[in-house]
Structures are given as structure tokens and as C-alpha cells.
Amino acid sequence: MTTVEAVRGITGGVDTHRDVHVAAALDPLGGLLGTEQFDTTPAGYKALFGWLESFGQVTKVGVEGTGSYGAGLARFMRRAGVTVIEVDRPNRQKRRRTGKSDSIDAVEAARAALSGRATGSPKSRDGAVEAIRVLVVAKRSARQARTKALIQMRHLGYSAPEQLRCRMKGLSVPALVAEGKGLRPTRSPDPVTAATKASLSSLAHRIEALDTELAALDQRIEALLVATVPDLLELFGVGPDTAAALVMAAGDNPQRLHSEAAWAHLCGASPVPDSSGRTSGRVKAHDGGDRQANSALWRIVMVRIAHDPDTRVYFDRRVKEGKSKAEVIRILKRYVARETYKYLPRG
Numbered sequence: 001m002t003t004v005e006a007v008r009g010i011t012g013g014v015d016t017h018r019d020v021h022v023a024a025a026l027d028p029l030g031g032l033l034g035t036e037q038f039d040t041t042p043a044g045y046k047a048l049f050g051w052l053e054s055f056g057q058v059t060k061v062g063v064e065g066t067g068s069y070g071a072g073l074a075r076f077m078r079r080a081g082v083t084v085i086e087v088d089r090p091n092r093q094k095r096r097r098t099g100k101s102d103s104i105d106a107v108e109a110a111r112a113a114l115s116g117r118a119t120g121s122p123k124s125r126d127g128a129v130e131a132i133r134v135l136v137v138a139k140r141s142a143r144q145a146r147t148k149a150l151i152q153m154r155h156l157g158y159s160a161p162e163q164l165r166c167r168m169k170g171l172s173v174p175a176l177v178a179e180g181k182g183l184r185p186t187r188s189p190d191p192v193t194a195a196t197k198a199s200l201s202s203l204a205h206r207i208e209a210l211d212t213e214l215a216a217l218d219q220r221i222e223a224l225l226v227a228t229v230p231d232l233l234e235l236f237g238v239g240p241d242t243a244a245a246l247v248m249a250a251g252d253n254p255q256r257l258h259s260e261a262a263w264a265h266l267c268g269a270s271p272v273p274d275s276s277g278r279t280s281g282r283v284k285a286h287d288g289g290d291r292q293a294n295s296a297l298w299r300i301v302m303v304r305i306a307h308d309p310d311t312r313v314y315f316d317r318r319v320k321e322g323k324s325k326a327e328v329i330r331i332l333k334r335y336v337a338r339e340t341y342k343y344l345p346r347g
Helices: 003-008 042-053 071-079 092-098 102-115 128-159 162-168 173-181 191-228 240-250 260-266 291-307 309-320 325-341
Strands: 010-016 020-026 032-039 058-064 083-087 271-273 283-285
Touching: 010 042, 010 102, 020 042, 020 102, 032 042, 032 102, 042 058, 042 071, 058 071, 058 102, 071 083, 083 102, 128 162, 128 173, 128 191, 128 240, 162 173, 162 191, 173 191, 191 240, 240 260, 240 291, 260 325, 291 309, 291 325, 309 325
Parallel strands: 010 058, 058 083
Antiparallel strands: 010 020, 020 032, 271 283
């Protein structure tokens, strides 16, 4: 091996799946050294790394799906001292031209990492932020189930027998749940009324259980947020849900974000050029990035416009200057992104 090869080392690429990972190895000049398949187990990760090392010193590995099937492998590679590069799946145009196979995708992942086409560092998923993320997954699921149960209660009330419909009509959510819990199906001789009461009672008890579950999840999430980003929670307009969305976008290793401009871009809050033909100098809101983080920035801006006098004065002044409300909101989101960047977890 030449001196240049020793310095540059071997580049790997991995196409990840649920049960097996397919790996490819490239030499420093991009030549294909081989492809191989490995199990998605700790022993499989070790075998994959050993296979790559058999060609020389491994300097970096491009991995698809570092947030899903590739998460375990990415953690293993980082612990082994290898630079892990997050690789997007090949674009569809290229796939139509060259075909699709796991080996082709693994080679493409390695070439993206070697050429510098892919440069992103994946989230480490090994700290408090990952703990917050998994709790938020359960919270979103419980919240969706609660909303669905409430809608079902409302609709059952609309179509219920007349006497029962009158009892359920126009009730607030707490009153509706309390009324549903108090229904006694066995006291109704009519089978339709009895069945409707049983269904409403079941849904009401489910909602109550979900409320208890949501309260417990909120308590856990807030405790982690207070321990991880207490200063972020102190910012005007930032609540637990918005703080959780922002730290989840940043990850446990936000040092991968090299500047507040990169953070704004990740949140979809940075302006991008929108010029064509005779129109020049125009910009628009970046419509990519993490949509949950973007939504969190929007909520912070909306709260500040409604309740912060300085923000309201600024908003009204820019609108009077001729900017649209959407443009001013975009500008404010960019400002909030700059502000929140300072309070991300530093690991």
C-alpha cells in the first residue's frame, strides 16, 4: 500500500435493512474491493468491521438509514473510532439508469462518502435527547389515540337514541368523558341503547387512561428537558413540546451543526434564492429541513406576536413597510433559530 493510500485509508458503504446489512469497500481511488452481507446483530457489526479492516485501515463509512435500521451499526462504528457519514438513498433518476440492488446501493453509499457528496454526521442517539425522542414517540401515539376516541364519542352521541343523544349533546370534553364513564348499559332494556352506552363508556374509560398516560409521559419528558436544556425552556414562547422538537432535531451531538446558519437550514428557516429570468434578488422560505423543528419555530413566533409587545411592534412595522405577513414570519423564525441555537445541548 502506498503512503497516500495509508493516509486516506479504506472507505466503506452500507445499505441497511432490518435483518441484514450489505457492505461495500472502496480503495482510496474509488476502486471496488468487494461487497458482503452481514447480520444486524452485535456479532454481525463486528464481522462487518473486521471485513472492512481486512482491506486496510478504515477511515470512514457511509451508512444509509442511520436513524432507523442503521442506528445500531452507526453507534458501533463510532465506538470503533470510525467516522460515520449519513448517506441519503440514491436518487430515482440514477436508479432508473443503473438499476437497483443492495450491492449497488452499498457501493453508491461508499462513493458518496468518499467523494464528499455526502458529508452529514448522523445523530449519535446515545443520550438524554434520544431518551426524550422515544418518550415523544409514545406521547404522540397516545395523543392521537385520545383524539380518535373523542371523535368517536362525539359521533356515537350524534347517532345515539334520542334520550341518550340529548344527554351527550353540547358537553365539553371533560363533561363528555365524565358522562360516558357514568353510563350503565345493563339498565337499558333497548339493545341499541345498551350497546351505545357500553361503547361510550368504553371510550370514556380509554380516554381517562390515556390522560393518565400522557401526564406521566409529560412528567418524564419535562424532567429530561430541565436537566438537559433549562435555559432553552426559559426563552419567551418556548414550552416543553417546542423545546422537545428543537432538541430532537439537534440530537445528542449538536456539534455536528457547525454554525447557527446550519441550524437554521436544518430547521427550514433559512432563506434560499428564488430568482429566474428577469426576476433577481428574490428569496423564499426554505421548504426542506426538519418539519417538526420548523413547526416549533412557527409556534414560538406566533406566541411572541400575540403576547410579546416588542415582537408585535416589529411585526406591524415590517408589514407597513410592504412585506407580507408570511415574509415577516419567515424573518422572525430565522431570528428565533439564531436565538435557540445558543441553548442547544452541548454534550
